[in-house]
Amino acid sequence: MANVICKECGYVGKSKKITKGSIFIEIILWLFFLIPGLIYSIWRLTTRCDSCPKCKHKTVIPIDSPIGEKLLADIQKP
Ligand SMILES: [Zn+2]
Structure with missing residues (x-):
């Protein structure tokens, strides 16, 4: 996982992998x-x-x- 910056809320840190669907359905299938x-x-x-x-x-x-x-620089501006 890479360090990222969020354009929406300005979050800086690790990104989260979001997987659609469910592991439960996958196992059943x-x-x-x-x-x-x-x-x-x-x-x-x-x-x-x-x-x-x-x-x-x-x-x-x-x-x-x-x-x-560039985004990080913009966010960190006073
Ligand atoms: Zn965000």
């Missing part, structure tokens, strides 16, 4: 229906993305990117 289980797993993996742990928005940018650095 795998146990009873192999193919839907596989599709469900792939869908969950592909929709997984970094999110802000504070406001839950997906508007997080890595701090070490040029845009992230």
